[in-house]
Amino acid sequence: GDSVTQMEGPVTLSEEAFLTINCTYTATGYPSLFWYVQYPGEGLQLLLKATKADDKGSNKGFEATYRKETTSFHLEKGSVQVSDSAVYFCALGGSQGNLIFGKGTKLSVKP
Amino acid sequence: EAQVTQNPRYLITVTGKKLTVTCSQNMNHEYMSWYRQDPGLGLRQIYYSMNVEVTDKGDVPEGYKVSRKEKRNFPLILESPSPNQTSLYFCASASRSGSDEQYFGPGTRLTVT
Numbered sequence: 702g703d704s705v706t707q708m709e710g711p712v713t714l715s716e717e718a719f720l721t722i723n724c725t726y727t728a729t730g731y732p733s734l735f736w737y738v739q740y741p742g743e744g745l746q747l748l749l750k751a752t753k754a755d756d757k758g759s760n761k762g763f764e765a766t767y768r769k770e771t772t773s774f775h776l777e778k779g780s781v782q783v784s785d786s787a788v789y790f791c792a793l794g795g796s797q798g799n800l801i802f803g804k805g806t807k808l809s810v811k812p
Numbered sequence: 813e814a815q816v817t818q819n820p821r822y823l824i825t826v827t828g829k830k831l832t833v834t835c836s837q838n839m840n841h842e843y844m845s846w847y848r849q850d851p852g853l854g855l856r857q858i859y860y861s862m863n864v865e866v867t868d869k870g871d872v873p874e875g876y877k878v879s880r881k882e883k884r885n886f887p888l889i890l891e892s893p894s895p896n897q898t899s900l901y902f903c904a905s906a907s908r909s910g911s912d913e914q915y916f917g918p919g920t921r922l923t924v925t
Binding site: 732733735737743744745746747750790794795796798799800802803804805 | 816843845852853854855857860862870902904909910911912913914915916917918919
């Protein structure tokens with residue numbers, strides 16, 4: 702069945718460091734892929750998405766590219782800020798008409 | 813403003829006392845869903861609804877009920893809450909399909925003692 706695997710955290714970085722959070726998936730067909738972010742005390746909000754192979758989603762300096770050949774959708778940011786501290790979830794649009802989420806990666810950015 | 817609202821945001825209750833968590837969306841979305849979030853387990857789907865009067869079980873439906881009498885509302889009902897239902901609950905909606913972008917509510921933190 703459909704599944705998402707993302708790197709476990711927590712991840713702690715210094716401000717202005719480069720961020721990568723790995724995400725790989727297993728799915729039939731070509732699902733849409735998403736990154737959601739959850740700031741402390743809030744609900745999830747969409748960060749970026751890609752709907753087909755080689756698409757690059759981007760928002761707020763974050764990027765992720767839909768790689769069909771490696772079934773991956775890694776999240777990257779060139780220079781993180783303290784305000785990026787949050788939990789990040791990778792997700793795919795499942796074949797059953799639902800979203801399949803990874804378990805989340807907690808990012809802490811220190812000044 | 814397009815949003816999903818949940819009430820209450822925080823609730824402490826006792827075992828066996830029936831409760832309802834309300835969820836409402838103002839985007840005319842067809843799809844709505846409930847999730848619970850627990851440490852180390854991520855998000856797990858409880859129930860979902862493809863449209864009015866159409867509901868179905870998610871991954872962890874035991875102990876919960878839902879109804880979808882109106883398009884905008886999707887309440888979550890715990891008929892006899894137990895401590896293992898202590899969790900953070902999220903309601904979400906999507907325009908047509910749950911495999912599209914979902915919009916999440918702010919969450920309801922439930923504690924059952």
